[in-house]
Amino acid sequence: MNELVLEKLKVLAESAKYDVSCSSSGTTRKNRPGAIGSAAGWGICHSFTEDGRCVSLLKIMLTNNCMYDCAYCINRRGNDIRRATFTVQELVELTIEFYRRNYIEGLFLSSGVVNNPDYTMERMVRVVKDLRTVHRYNGYIHMKSIPGASPELVGEAGKYADRLSVNIEISKEQNLKLLAPEKDHQSVYRPMFYIQQGVLSSAEERKRFRHAPRFAPAGQSTQMIIGATDESDKDILQLSSALYQRPSMKRVYYSGYIPINTYDTRLPVLKQAPLVRENRLYQADWLMRFYGFRANEIVNETFPNLDLEVDPKLAWALRHPEAFPVDLNKADYAMILRVPGIGVKSAKLIVASRKHGRITSSTLKKIGVVMKRAQYFITCNELSTFTVNEAQPEYVRNVLTEKRSSKRESDNRQLSIIFPD
Amino acid sequence: MFVFRYDKTFEGLLTAVFDAYSRKTFPDTLLSEAEPAPMFMEQEYRVVTETGKSTRVWMALNKKLSREVCGMLMHVWLSELPKSDELLLRYMRKVFDSPHSVTTNFTDDDVVQVEKIARKVSRERMHLIQFVRFIKAADDIFFAPVSPIYNALPLTLHYFTDRFADQKWLIYDIRRRYGYFYDLNTAEEVTLNDDTHLLGGKLDEKLMAQDEKLFQDMWKTYFQALTIKERLNPKLQRQHMPRRFWKFLPEKS
Secondary structure, eight states, rough: OOOHHHHHHHHHHHHTOOHHHHHOSSSSSOOOOTBBOOOSEEEEEEOOOOOOOOOOOOEESSSOOSSSTTOOTTTTOOOOOOOOOOHHHHHHHHHHHHHHSSOOOOEEEEOOOOOOOOHEEEEEEEHHHHIIIOBOSSSEEEEEOOOOOHHHHHHHHHOOOEEEEEEOBBBHHHHHHHHHTTOHHHHHHHHHHHHHHHHHHHHHHHHHTOOOOOOTTTTTEEEEESSOOOOOHHHHHHHHHHHHHHHHHHEEEEOOOOOOOOOOOSSSOOOSOOHHOOOOOOOOHHHHSOOOHHHHSOOOOOSSOOSSSSOHHHHHHHHHHGGGEEETTOOHHHHHHHSSSOHHHHHHHHHHHHTTTTTOHHHHHHHHHHHHHHTTEOOSSSSSOHHHHHOOHHHHHHHHHHHHEEEHHHOOOOOOOSSSO | OOOEEEEEEEEHHHHHHHHHHHHTTTOOOEESSSSOTTTTTOOEEEEEHHHHHHHHHHHHHHSSSOOOHHHHHHHHHOOTTTTHHHHHHHHHHHHHOOOOOOOTTTSSSSHHHHHHHHHHHHHHHHHHHHOOOEEBBBTSEEEEEOOSSSSSSSHHHHHHHHTTTTEEEEEEEEEEEEEEEOOOOEEEEEESSSGGGGTTSSSOOBBBBBHHHHHHHHHHHHHHHHHOGOOOOOHHHHHSSSSGGGGGGGGGO
16 A cells, blocks of 8 residues: 555545446344455445535546547546556455544446447456455445456355445437447346346345355445436436336436536536436435335326425425325325425324324424425314315425525536435 | 432432332432532432342333333433433333333323434434544553444444454543443453543554554545535535544544
């Protein structure tokens, strides 16, 4: 370990930083005697960079040399940037030393493609295999699977990594072809399929033999760049909804396109990354995963794009005033979840509290419901209130967006990507 | 006003609950031995902490409540907030007196309060797990100074002994001046006789292991390289990583 490694670390971290995923959840593994570390299951963020993003894993590239020339990528062949490559030993030692100091939860290994996908993949597998078998490292490992890698190597990676991911990048294939002529969707979906096969067959094995090896126990994830091409939110969300139908897919990440290769004329000229749109997509994603919404309820033919002014849940409620007001003392959990201003936590508390007595608006405040939004969509054991049906959706919309719009002009920065409960 | 005095330990509080039920008198206020009496005190009772009594109350609570709720009571106690003992006493009375479970009754103020404080303490526990930074000392002991607002350090022991099982470590609460030392087998509570040099939250470079500085620099470099300049959002950073932790973070110093 010396100054040279420090320089490499800097170069390779800068190359890896545009990958959004940094979650370390999905695997619980207790410490074993003689091994290093454990995996927490719920994911732990160990730091937050100045852009507010979590640092959970040592997100790093093995090398930023790349034979591809994808328009949206900082590491494309044609870019004049500093290039570096870690040796297996350096990366392994760095991971373990950082881990021992509680800086990180584990390793997120990615790489530029050198020679061919299999050659690159093999070198990445060597790192994770070394960590697990030689150093008995027991922490979290997220590994990128290179598009076009062979099933044998994906299978080998799944033995050691907790999560594997293959990035779709662009949701429409013709757009992907335009920006990255050397790639196609086939090369992305095939490794995804191998991972899914591995996860399912290992689950089947483990039903019969308790100690059968696990295969990528935290499943797989993927990422899409938004705003670099002309996809509507409908295209994006329908694709992610289809991906979530697959048994091993845990997360789809959305990455607002950051204008890095501004000289490329195939890319749109943006003043700033579409951060609000990115935030709305994450909110929609949350609605699909935790709130029981279907993709076509959030976006459809009539409304192909998400409303940037109001969150998708409120937007749905305003489009469907006939579903409201919801009587909180009678309605079922699924319907309470659909009320703007009530999140998963509050909805559960409401259902639990109903056993003890009737719910009133003061109870709701105690529970933590955002009454400012919820008041137009509920009734609870009190005199009839001014709900969305009396007030008209347009009025509610105006009231709830009034202050924000004036604020946004002065402060046009990233919103919290965590969906407000 | 009826006052109970006890020794401000959790066992003491449980004994107070036991005594209150056996005497059939319930205190309006709980005070420590030394606190001055309130102006309109009618009667005073001194609780003598007895393990037998406190264990009985704790067993009874465990029988009536789920493990999670018992854990929440422990969290509230560790919050060290003023009047949190009276809140616990009221809560336990409700648990014992009601024929039904009260724990999900979020229309009750005490239930909501217990839940809220427990959540705060558990968040502080999580912050410790996130932001503890070990400094490797020359004698291969990993040292981490912390200064949590609630006394959440005991709650993290299980996690740290599991995660860092094959290295010796010492986590020291410089606000409360005690810590836990793990010697590869168990973590034990320690109080350092001379801890003044640690109270700044920094370890002297002479005491550090040889390559410690290099790894701190690497981590700092890595952290800075990871920022996307186009997305700067310091407010969000502070929201997730409150400033009071920054003095212990090598990447922020």
